[in-house]
Amino acid sequence: MLKAVRRRSGRVWLLASVLIAAPVATPVLALLWQALQGSNGLWPHLLAYVLPQAFLQTGMLLVGVGVLVTLLGTSTAWLVTAYDFPGRRLLEWALLLPLAMPTYIIAYAYLDLLHPIGWVQGAIRAALGYASPRDFRLPEIRSMAGCIVLLSFVLYPYVYLTTRAMFFTQAANLVEVSRTLGTGRGRVFWRVALPLARPAIAVGVSLALMEALNDIGASEFLGVKTLTVSVYTTWVTRSDLPGAAQIAVAMLLLVVALVTIERWARRRQRYWSSAQRARSFTPHRLGSVSGLAAFALGLIPVLIGFIAPASYLAVEAWKRFRFAGLSPRLLSETFNTVTLSAMATLAILLFGLVIAYAARSLPGRLTAALQRISTVGYAMPGTVLAIGILVPVAALDRMIDQTALAWLGMPTGLLLIGSGAALGYAYVTRFLAISVGSVEAGFSRIPRSFDHAARSLGQNVTGTFRHIHLPLSKPSLVAAGLLVFVDCMKELPATLLLRPLNFETLATHLYGEAARGTYEEASIAALAIVLVGTLPVIVLARIGRWKS
Amino acid sequence: MAAELNIYTTREPGLIQPLLDAFTTSSGIKVNTVFLKDGLAERVASEGESSPADVLMTVDVGNLADLADKGLTQPVESDALKAAVPENLRDPANNWFALSMRARVLYAAKDLDLASFNYEDLADPKWKGKVCIRSGQHPYNTALFADYIAHHGAEAAETWLAGVKENLARKAGGGDRDVAKDILGGICDIGIANSYYVGLMRSGKGGEEQVAWGNTIKVILPTFEDGGTQVNISGAAVAKHAPNKDEAVKLLEYLVSDEAQKLYAEANYEYPIKAGAAIDPIIASFGGLKVDPVRLTEIVKLRKQASELAEKVGFDN
Numbered sequence: 001m002l003k004a005v006r007r008r009s010g011r012v013w014l015l016a017s018v019l020i021a022a023p024v025a026t027p028v029l030a031l032l033w034q035a036l037q038g039s040n041g042l043w044p045h046l047l048a049y050v051l052p053q054a055f056l057q058t059g060m061l062l063v064g065v066g067v068l069v070t071l072l073g074t075s076t077a078w079l080v081t082a083y084d085f086p087g088r089r090l091l092e093w094a095l096l097l098p099l100a101m102p103t104y105i106i107a108y109a110y111l112d113l114l115h116p117i118g119w120v121q122g123a124i125r126a127a128l129g130y131a132s133p134r135d136f137r138l139p140e141i142r143s144m145a146g147c148i149v150l151l152s153f154v155l156y157p158y159v160y161l162t163t164r165a166m167f168f169t170q171a172a173n174l175v176e177v178s179r180t181l182g183t184g185r186g187r188v189f190w191r192v193a194l195p196l197a198r199p200a201i202a203v204g205v206s207l208a209l210m211e212a213l214n215d216i217g218a219s220e221f222l223g224v225k226t227l228t229v230s231v232y233t234t235w236v237t238r239s240d241l242p243g244a245a246q247i248a249v250a251m252l253l254l255v256v257a258l259v260t261i262e263r264w265a266r267r268r269q270r271y272w273s274s275a276q277r278a279r280s281f282t283p284h285r286l287g288s289v290s291g292l293a294a295f296a297l298g299l300i301p302v303l304i305g306f307i308a309p310a311s312y313l314a315v316e317a318w319k320r321f322r323f324a325g326l327s328p329r330l331l332s333e334t335f336n337t338v339t340l341s342a343m344a345t346l347a348i349l350l351f352g353l354v355i356a357y358a359a360r361s362l363p364g365r366l367t368a369a370l371q372r373i374s375t376v377g378y379a380m381p382g383t384v385l386a387i388g389i390l391v392p393v394a395a396l397d398r399m400i401d402q403t404a405l406a407w408l409g410m411p412t413g414l415l416l417i418g419s420g421a422a423l424g425y426a427y428v429t430r431f432l433a434i435s436v437g438s439v440e441a442g443f444s445r446i447p448r449s450f451d452h453a454a455r456s457l458g459q460n461v462t463g464t465f466r467h468i469h470l471p472l473s474k475p476s477l478v479a480a481g482l483l484v485f486v487d488c489m490k491e492l493p494a495t496l497l498l499r500p501l502n503f504e505t506l507a508t509h510l511y512g513e514a515a516r517g518t519y520e521e522a523s524i525a526a527l528a529i530v531l532v533g534t535l536p537v538i539v540l541a542r543i544g545r546w547k548s
Numbered sequence: 549m550a551a552e553l554n555i556y557t558t559r560e561p562g563l564i565q566p567l568l569d570a571f572t573t574s575s576g577i578k579v580n581t582v583f584l585k586d587g588l589a590e591r592v593a594s595e596g597e598s599s600p601a602d603v604l605m606t607v608d609v610g611n612l613a614d615l616a617d618k619g620l621t622q623p624v625e626s627d628a629l630k631a632a633v634p635e636n637l638r639d640p641a642n643n644w645f646a647l648s649m650r651a652r653v654l655y656a657a658k659d660l661d662l663a664s665f666n667y668e669d670l671a672d673p674k675w676k677g678k679v680c681i682r683s684g685q686h687p688y689n690t691a692l693f694a695d696y697i698a699h700h701g702a703e704a705a706e707t708w709l710a711g712v713k714e715n716l717a718r719k720a721g722g723g724d725r726d727v728a729k730d731i732l733g734g735i736c737d738i739g740i741a742n743s744y745y746v747g748l749m750r751s752g753k754g755g756e757e758q759v760a761w762g763n764t765i766k767v768i769l770p771t772f773e774d775g776g777t778q779v780n781i782s783g784a785a786v787a788k789h790a791p792n793k794d795e796a797v798k799l800l801e802y803l804v805s806d807e808a809q810k811l812y813a814e815a816n817y818e819y820p821i822k823a824g825a826a827i828d829p830i831i832a833s834f835g836g837l838k839v840d841p842v843r844l845t846e847i848v849k850l851r852k853q854a855s856e857l858a859e860k861v862g863f864d865n
Contacts, residue, residue: 049859111722116733134734142719220683223721225864233685236586237855239614323755387590394594401598414598497587501554501580501600504561512561512583521562521754 009460010362017358020351021370024429027388028252028376034245034391042234042243051247054230057144058213061226064148065155065212066205072152072301073159073204074197078189079298081167082175084283085291091298093538096161098154098305099483100533102490102507104217105526106154107147108514109309111221112316114141147222151212153305158211159204161479162441166200167193176282185284203437206259213255214382217492217514227251228381241387248384255379310530316523326524329504334528337505340420341488344427348484349477351428352435357469360443361451361461371440375433382430382493389429390497393422418500426494431487435480442476443469482536489533506532551577553795557605558588559782564605566815571802577795592620597789602796605784608687609646612783613848616643621785624797632804632822636843637781646781646844647803648818651743651837652692653777654768655727660737665770667696667778670740671711679715680727680739684863685855688724688742688780691847693854695778698842702853710861720864725749725761732764743767747817747830767834776838781821 080092114120116133130136140146178192179185219226227247235244286294355374359367377385397414404412416422446469454464492507499508506529513522557564561583568579584591588611592601604621606612615621616639623642630638637646654665670679682689697705713720717736727739728749748754749762769777784803786796802808809820813828819837820827858864 045856045859049856049862053862053865111726115729116735117729132734137734140718140735142721221722223683223719223864232586233855237685237687237690238852239589239610241590319755383586387587390587390591390594394591394596398596398598411598413600414595417595418600496583496585497591499582501582503582508583511585515560515585 009462013354013358013461013465014362014367017355017367017370017374020355020432021373023425024377024432025373026392027385027429028380030391031245031248031380031384031388034242034387035249037242037245042238042240042246046230046234046243046247050230050234051227054225054227057224058226058228060144061148061151061212061219061224062209064144065152066209068148068152069156069159069208070201070205072156073208074163074194074201076156076298076301077160077164077167077197078193079294081164082185082189082193082283083286083294085286085294086288087295087298088283091295091302093542094302094306095298096157096537097302097307097534099157099486099537100530101154101306101309102217102492102529103151103154103211103215104221104492104514105313105510105530106150106305106309107218107221108526109312110141110146110150113308113312114138142221142223144224147219147224150222151215151218152208153301155208155211156301156305158207159201162200162204162207163197166197203441207434207437210255210378213251214380216381216383228383231381232383235384235387244384245387248381252376252380259379310527313523313527313530317527320521320523324521329509330506330524330528333504333506333509333525334532336503337489337507337529338532340423340505341427341485344424344431344488345481345485347424348428348431348435349439349481351432352439352480353470353477355432355436356439356443357465359440360469361464371436374436377429378431378433382491385430386426386494386497389422389426389494393417393425393498397422417498420500420503422498423495426498427488427491430491430494431484434484434487438476438480438483439473442473442480445476446472478539482539485536486533489529551575551792551795553577553579553602553792553799554600555579555581555603555605555799556588556592556601556787557581557583557603558585558611559583559605559607563816567803567808567811570808570811571799574807575795575798575802577798579799589615589618589620592787593618599787599789600791601787602790602792603784603799604787605647605782607780607782608691609781609783609844610687610691610848610851612644612781612785613639613845615785616641620788622788622790622793624786624800626797626801628801629804632809634821634823636841637783637821639785640845644783644785645800645804646783646821647800648782648809648812648816649779649821649839650781650818651769651777651779652688652740653743653746653834654738654770655731655741655746655765656738656768657731658764658766660766662738662766662768665738665768666773667692667770668708668773669770670715671708673711673715675715675738677715677717678737679712680717680730680736681712681720682722682724682726682741683720684709684858687851689740690851690854690858691780692740692778693858694847694850695772695840695842697850697854697857698846699772699775702857705854706857706861709857709863713861713863728761728765732761740770743819743831743834744817746834747828750830751817769834769837771838772840775842776840778840779819779837781844782818 076095080088112118116137121133121138125133125136128136174192174196175188178188183191214228216228216232220229231244231247234240234247355371359371393416397416400415401412404410450468451464454468459467490507492511495505496508496511506525509525510522510529561581572579588604588606592599592604604615621643625642629645633645638644656662693705693709696708724741725745727741730736731739746762746767749758752759771777784800786793790796804822806825809822809825812818813820813826817828817831819831
């Protein structure tokens with residue numbers, strides 16, 4: 001009898017994760033279906049003139065961003081973990097701030113800041129005694145290098161976040177041991193901390209690379225023609241959705257291959273933490289000069305990735321405010337953005353918990369597959385995913401409408417799109433991967449022996465979850481929630497395509513102005529996105545500290 | 549319940565809101581909008597007969613014609629629309645109508661000794677390293693390239709595009725207004741962009757510094773050697789399953805009225821489509837506009853070819 005209850009409780013979790021994974025997989029299936037519609041002999045042209053270039057550019061972008069975020073993320077994480085200096089506490093959370101800066105905003109900001117007629121180059125010319133921008137100017141930011149640098153300085157926090165947590169929880173004991181055995185400080189980093197942090201770095205880098213791959217605003221603006229831009233061009237300028245879907249599916253295969261290789265490469269690595277609380281690191285205290293240097297060094301990424309563009313936005317917003325006042329729309333847009341993101345975040349967290357827990361308590365092919373499926377949406381270019389979502393959602397909407405008309409004599413209109421539910425669905429599909437990944441990482445710190453103990457003491461699967469996993473994974477849940485919240489707020493393509501009439505968010509407002517080249521009019525909205533995004537980042541940082 | 553009307557538009561909200569507000573004031577009809585950049589056709593098609601969309605409004609003739617081709621619009625028989633919109637600026641089957649017009653013009657550094665310009669000159673080697681333009685895949689540029697094909701054929705267009713690419717001062721990209729900024733910043737001497745940005749800049753509506761951007765360039769209306777200046781339109785159609793068709797037609801008729809055409813010119817610095825309607829003084833100062841005679845429907849047909857040619861010569865690479 002007791003056994004039967006336990007088994008049933010396990011089945012509920014499995015069923016629930018199937019119910020979550022199925023709708024998440026639907027948009028991808030819709031795209032596959034689109035891709036099968038034929039593409040009017042598009043491929044020979046694409047293969048000859050578009051894809052080689054696009055692959056090359058995408059490859060360069062990913063390698064560049066990958067290298068740079070790894071360097072920035074791990075070095076800053078090590079800096080604030082292994083050393084103590086004045087301002088370290090501040091730096092610890094400030095290094096997360098660039099998370100709040102959407103890639104499209106940083107591209108707009110720097111294009112203006114670094115333009116020959118902007119004040120940076122103006123000041124340099126004045127200092128060097130040049131009269132006209134024709135005589136002297138800095139290298140063009142609209143380039144592959146410019147794109148790599150800008151994206152890296154807002155995406156490195158993904159690596160910083162995961163790596164720092166790993167340094168804190170895993171490395172402390174081993175580092176201390178190595179130190180007592182006489183290993184030098186530099187060697188400890190290379191020989192002990194870095195190899196230990198490899199999985200964390202891999203997770204952070206893969207998140208950053210997905211974001212870079214999905215970016216369209218910054219790459220397009222900086223003149224980098226990635227695969228995502230090609231998908232977009234094929235769809236929009238050729239009105240060829242099936243063709244675009246085909247490139248998107250090919251891209252997805254590429255991403256899946258990369259992820260599989262990455263998993264395969266570290267298939268033999270296992271990391272356990274002991275059941276006791278990890279001992280916290282005793283950082284090395286730096287002298288005043290080297291301490292100041294350390295602080296300055298750590299501040300650079302924050303300066304480039306957040307302070308400079310945010311200050312620029314603040315100045316522009318202030319100018320705009322004095323020129324045209326505050327739009328009353330801004331308040332409702334902020335409200336829409338925050339409410340929608342908050343509701344979506346709750347759902348995403350809940351679903352992430354269910355999927356990750358089902359995979360943990362009922363290990364097997366099925367749960368592992370469900371876990372993979374739940375991450376598909378994150379790997380698709382957002383513009384294409386939005387179409388993949390639109391097709392099934394609108395079909396369901398029509399069905400409801402027509403059925404209501406036939407049976408009740410009253411049409412319902414578009415219930416899902418009209419109510420904004422379609423947007424919620426889009427966010428879940430897009431960002432479930434983040435929540436599943438973080439929760440999984442949180443669970444992995446809970447020793448298996450706890451599960452076994454709880455089960456042998458008579459708890460069923462659900463009881464074990466409630467008494468063991470939920471309380472112990474709270475910090476990682478909150479962290480995941482904040483990451484997801486910030487991402488929902490910044491989301492653009494799906495929001496643009498799927499929102500109801502008269503419904504604007506801060507991101508769509510900003511995009512509307514940017515689309516006609518008048519982005520200074522949207523500087524207030526841009527600043528609002530950054531500010532609202534900054535609050536959760538600060539909370540996130542506090543949690544990180546509490547955890548450590 | 550007051551009459552309502554739903555618009556799906558790719559037109560940036562800031563540009564049409566004043567017109568829609570004026571319409572609501574004069575007609576009492578409430579207007580709901582959703583601004584969709586790309587995927588307008590996909591959304592309307594997916595929503596099918598349940599779609600609340602009444603009016604579909606776009607900024608590019610290609611997108612407008614696409615909607616009609618995909619069977620998402622319905623013909624509108626309206627004497628007012630026929631009388632106001634010249635024949636070459638509307639669909640022969642009355643599925644769509646132009647509402648405003650803008651020209652693809654030349655921005656040039658003020659100190660440049662240049663009085664007239666042909667689009668063909670863009671490929672002239674004397675401009676090597678001196679030309680700025682946005683992406684060759686942007687609808688504004690594909691329409692221009694398509695017009696070139698219509699005048700000179702695909703082969704000549706390819707040679708020309710390769711020549712223009714050779715002349716670029718920087719990667720093709722950014723927006724139209726960046727052309728003015730880049731000329732001011734000394735990156736390039738000439739560039740192709742839309743006419744109305746100059747009105748926005750010089751009028752000071754975007755702030756004082758933009759007046760400087762606008763004044764640093766002069767505007768020349770280029771022509772094809774055997775034609776006129778390339779223009780594109782913003783336009784609208786009534787959705788096939790429009791629940792409020794009468795109100796939709798009313799809006800279209802309002803938008804081509806003298807009052808609205810004047811608003812278009814004042815608020816957006818666009819050329820009115822209605823003969824005899826006033827042009828904003830800033831725009832009028834560019835000189836008389838001689839619209840290229842190639843029909844818009846022809847340009848729509850050549851658009852895909854133009855986009856492929858641009859890729860073939862690696863215009864954006």
